[in-house]
Amino acid sequence: MKLYLLPSDNIIHFITKLAEDGPVFYPVFEDDKVHLNKFDKDKKFELNFEKIRTVETIKHFLFPSRDVVAKFPKDAQKKTERQYLVGVKNCDLRGIDVYDKVFLDWEPIDFGYKQRRENTIIISADCPEPEDCCFCNLVGLNPFCESISDINFTQVSSGLLFEAITKKGDEIINKMEDLFTGASKEVQQQRDKIRKHAINKLNKINKKSFKKDLPKRVEKADKQKMHNARKDCVECHACLHACPTCYCFLLSDYKRGKNFERVRTWDACYYAAYARVGGGANPRSKLDERFWNRFQCKFNYFNKYEGIYACSGCGRCYRGCSGKIDIREILWNL
Amino acid sequence: MESVNPVKNSDKVLDQSQRKGLSNGVNPYYSIPIKIKEIIPETSNITTFILDGMPIKFEAGQFAELTVPGVGEAPFTPSSSPYAKNMEFTIMQVGRVTTALFNLKEGDLVGVRGPFGKPYPLKDFKGKEIYIVGGGVGFAPLRSLFLALLHNIKDYKKIYIRYGARTPDDIVYRRLIPDWQKINGVDIALTVDVGDESWKETVGVVTVLLEQIPVNVKSSPTIVCGPPIMLKFATKRLIEAGFTHSNIYLSMESNMSCGFGKCNHCRLGEIYVCKDGPVLTWENVKDIEEPFI
Ligand SMILES: Cc1cc2nc3c(=O)[nH]c(=O)nc-3n(C[C@H](O)[C@H](O)[C@H](O)COP(=O)(O)OP(=O)(O)OC[C@H]3O[C@@H](n4cnc5c(N)ncnc54)[C@H](O)[C@@H]3O)c2cc1C
Ligand code: SF4
Ligand code: SF4
Ligand code: FES
Numbered sequence: 064m065k066l067y068l069l070p071s072d073n074i075i076h077f078i079t080k081l082a083e084d085g086p087v088f089y090p091v092f093e094d095d096k097v098h099l100n101k102f103d104k105d106k107k108f109e110l111n112f113e114k115i116r117t118v119e120t121i122k123h124f125l126f127p128s129r130d131v132v133a134k135f136p137k138d139a140q141k142k143t144e145r146q147y148l149v150g151v152k153n154c155d156l157r158g159i160d161v162y163d164k165v166f167l168d169w170e171p172i173d174f175g176y177k178q179r180r181e182n183t184i185i186i187s188a189d190c191p192e193p194e195d196c197c198f199c200n201l202v203g204l205n206p207f208c209e210s211i212s213d214i215n216f217t218q219v220s221s222g223l224l225f226e227a228i229t230k231k232g233d234e235i236i237n238k239m240e241d242l243f244t245g246a247s248k249e250v251q252q253q254r255d256k257i258r259k260h261a262i263n264k265l266n267k268i269n270k271k272s273f274k275k276d277l278p279k280r281v282e283k284a285d286k287q288k289m290h291n292a293r294k295d296c297v298e299c300h301a302c303l304h305a306c307p308t309c310y311c312f313l314l315s316d317y318k319r320g321k322n323f324e325r326v327r328t329w330d331a332c333y334y335a336a337y338a339r340v341g342g343g344a345n346p347r348s349k350l351d352e353r354f355w356n357r358f359q360c361k362f363n364y365f366n367k368y369e370g371i372y373a374c375s376g377c378g379r380c381y382r383g384c385s386g387k388i389d390i391r392e393i394l395w396n397l
Numbered sequence: 398m399e400s401v402n403p404v405k406n407s408d409k410v411l412d413q414s415q416r417k418g419l420s421n422g423v424n425p426y427y428s429i430p431i432k433i434k435e436i437i438p439e440t441s442n443i444t445t446f447i448l449d450g451m452p453i454k455f456e457a458g459q460f461a462e463l464t465v466p467g468v469g470e471a472p473f474t475p476s477s478s479p480y481a482k483n484m485e486f487t488i489m490q491v492g493r494v495t496t497a498l499f500n501l502k503e504g505d506l507v508g509v510r511g512p513f514g515k516p517y518p519l520k521d522f523k524g525k526e527i528y529i530v531g532g533g534v535g536f537a538p539l540r541s542l543f544l545a546l547l548h549n550i551k552d553y554k555k556i557y558i559r560y561g562a563r564t565p566d567d568i569v570y571r572r573l574i575p576d577w578q579k580i581n582g583v584d585i586a587l588t589v590d591v592g593d594e595s596w597k598e599t600v601g602v603v604t605v606l607l608e609q610i611p612v613n614v615k616s617s618p619t620i621v622c623g624p625p626i627m628l629k630f631a632t633k634r635l636i637e638a639g640f641t642h643s644n645i646y647l648s649m650e651s652n653m654s655c656g657f658g659k660c661n662h663c664r665l666g667e668i669y670v671c672k673d674g675p676v677l678t679w680e681n682v683k684d685i686e687e688p689f690i
Binding site for chain 1: 424
């Protein structure tokens, strides 16, 4: 697709223009970490697109942690508004890829997800400096985006180098044409260099790749080995709630006067009661069995369904783990 | 770049084209409200709830999520014929939702969401002897199947039912069985774990009834529904008797939330019980380490 340059001085104008149409969420640096914050034109705008993915995943925006999905006896759906996510990294787009498959490709279609997805413009950014937790390269991803988002950009010395990915993305750029200039050869070469550097850095961080037959290895994983791997797990479930690709949920009903609401909340397969059936029997009553299930889900089953891993290599599970369990180490050792 | 692109490996997972859900354009999370018309206690802890109509169309073997307004949902297979005017559920009281259901009265509102899952492949059963094995409240889904078969009884060679309960008082549909036994082309045998003075039939667990199997095991389908322990031993016996693995139909037990293949709660290995099942063949589940909970 065509490339455009958004000169440094115009970045704030671009974001402000977007914000006139709907809330814009972008990375803000706080306490040594990058967080996803709402853009406020009265507050100082900082440029943090060179940092890695934010602490928060973007899944909240499409698949909220708590969502009213139906009402009774008369159904009523609330309308969703246009929103912009700016500076999203490719690992988080793997999550969107997974959700698009589950909620849109697999019948029945989830209307709430569809509406939010159509109303959310995703503008992704290259990841020039991967950190120790990152392993997108091991799960079939690049540290930059070429699909799924609407627009992708690379932060270069003179501004942001934009590439439209979808028609919607192209339209946005065209609408603000006067903010952009053409992309010179030098700028494009700079992007190539930045990308090459990122890939090299990832290869340095992750010296080994996963074995080609990883799904089979996961399926046949040695029980004792897996037990040893989870020894430091204190069952805080941070890994699953922080994960941008986990899609488990639970439906619960709440009384609202004479009516009731059906609420969908995120769930996680590590919870002991997750698979419990009426009467109390439980096929995964032991933590070992639940730990095992997570690996099957992500690296075996989902690969069978869709040919990709339900893992993005974002490393949030590792960073958030109370026991400092590194999922990579487990997979390398299978 | 040194990244591994996972290969698509769909050798074992059920065919995606079999994963058809409901695409009728309705909100899949929404339950259709309907009144309870009649409540018929079957045993001390099993009751049939007759609804005031047919809120959704279904085929025998498919299930629905039944809602007690404001309390929650649980999955149940209708026990009535798909051709009937009123939908019925026969339900055992075991926990939170079922207890709330048992507290409802005739005229109260419930909600129904579905149908979910795949029906029994009745067209494959045509011209064959059908061997139905049930235990406890497992008779509920089997009744729906039985009534669907009766609707076109000439299509089938003979229908056998082998059913077991704890005691004579725990037999579900005792009020209906005598009439069924009179139907030409139907053969019903019952057993109880513990009999009483009036009990004239077999005493022993269900597998006792499976010692002599009068059907052609090579070609007949056998359909099993009951508590997991019964499912396990009945399946073992049916395999031993020589039924073809893909002809052994099992109603699998699993936790469910959405009912349509998204929430992951029901997964048994890579199989979505709600979508690929809830009836699965032994062929489908035999590689799973512990298919019966
Ligand atoms: C396809 C299908 C068809 C079925 N058909 C029939 C039928 O025809 N008739 C019949 O009687 N039964 C049937 N069942 C079984 C029926 O669904 C269960 O008996 C029912 O779900 C029990 O609900 P409950 O809330 O009363 O039981 P409970 O034991 O209270 O709860 C079961 C559910 O609540 C959750 N839960 C309960 N307590 C806790 C806790 N402390 N913490 C976390 N979670 C908890 C469990 O995880 C589970 O989801 C069927 C099941 C399936 C899957
Ligand atoms: S499993 Fe860990 S590394 Fe993979 S997507 Fe989830 S949080 Fe990120
Ligand atoms: S089953 Fe476990 S690993 Fe898979 S999506 Fe659900 S919570 Fe995540
Ligand atoms: S019950 Fe939700 S996926 Fe099967």
